[in-house]
Amino acid sequence: MEVPILKQGHYLIASIQSALTDADLSQLREALIERVGRFRARGVIVDVTALDVMDSFAVRTLRDIAHMARLRGSETVIVGIQPEVAFAMVQLGLTLKGVSTALDLEEGLAFLDRQTQLRIERGSARLDRG
């Protein structure tokens, strides 16, 4: 099943609605990375609220998305991990190191707002110094 990717302002929102096969996940990754460039997105939100299991491939793909998007100039945040899923992930050692997470979509948007704001401030500070 294809994951819909919505554009919201400067951000892309991919909302996973059902369990995904490995192929679906890879497809999601490619689509997101391509669209980050096409829409000049500053942030990517992947909403996994609907997932009640997350295997190692899914976790790795999410991490890859975050790292690849960062290389393309976009910050990624994973939102909506269920408590049970979080617990299971930690027990399996799948901890999404280096990837930002937030409680839900709203938090994720707020996080990205803060993050991009920071980047702008840092940039202007650099300019001022220069």
Next chain:
Amino acid sequence: MATKGKNALPSPSDPQTQSESTAALLRELVALLRQNRTQLREEWARRITRAQLLTAMTEEEIFAEATSVYDNYVEALETGTFEALQAYARNLSERIIPRGVETHEVVGIVLLLRDVLARSLFAKYHEDFDKLNRILDAYEPAANRIANTVAVGFVQERERIIRQQQEAIRELSTPVLQVRERLLILPIIGVIDPQRARQLTEQLLRAIRTNRAKVVVIDITGVAAMDSNVANHLVQTVEASRLLGATVIVTGLSPEIAQTLVTIGVDLSEMATVGDLQGGIEEAERLLGYKVLPLEEVSPKT
């Protein structure tokens, strides 16, 4: 009872003696014990006091318990069934455990009774070694089984109480408290075993979701000791909370725990730690953008 016992006593020279069954010997024994009940019981109580067992109980209590133990003991010897004795042992344990009676005391008094009775048998039959031998053959297994029954009953009762208390402790589950909008504290007190750690984590994750928490302060001032298992549970809790978008601050690590953790080499680099709960809450407020000011500073007098 005493007269009946006397009549049942065959004389040592009786030719029937050779063919006496164990049951008959036990009957004889029981009759003898009934006959000398007062004297043996007193001797036993005296020995208990001298051995400084059951110090938690008064002498009258010891004597009263000694009497009922004695009667139950003789009854078990007589009937060869141990259900009544088992029930009595359980009942006795239930009464004396809360008073701090230890296992060695219970085992001690039963062994003392065994010794007292055996001595009385020696005294009675010392002239007829053969008969003494056979009496002891009948007496020993039964007495051992009685001692076993009482000791096992006591230990089982103790274990039941311990289990009950463990459950009670577990039910005093750790509360997850909200101190500010989006700020939770989780004070952990006592021993963390894997089961409790799991329960704690699940509870915390659910609370993070329902309260939409951004920061959680876990206070472990009340945790006496920590090993690598517990530390790993803590790390897992921190990571799981992060997956839900909440930052965890751990506070109240005692000097001992800090030393243990560094010595056993647990990787706590991912964990934010602050000295005490107050510091942790202040840090959490800073993360959330709160600033606590004295009232005068907020609205200075004009």
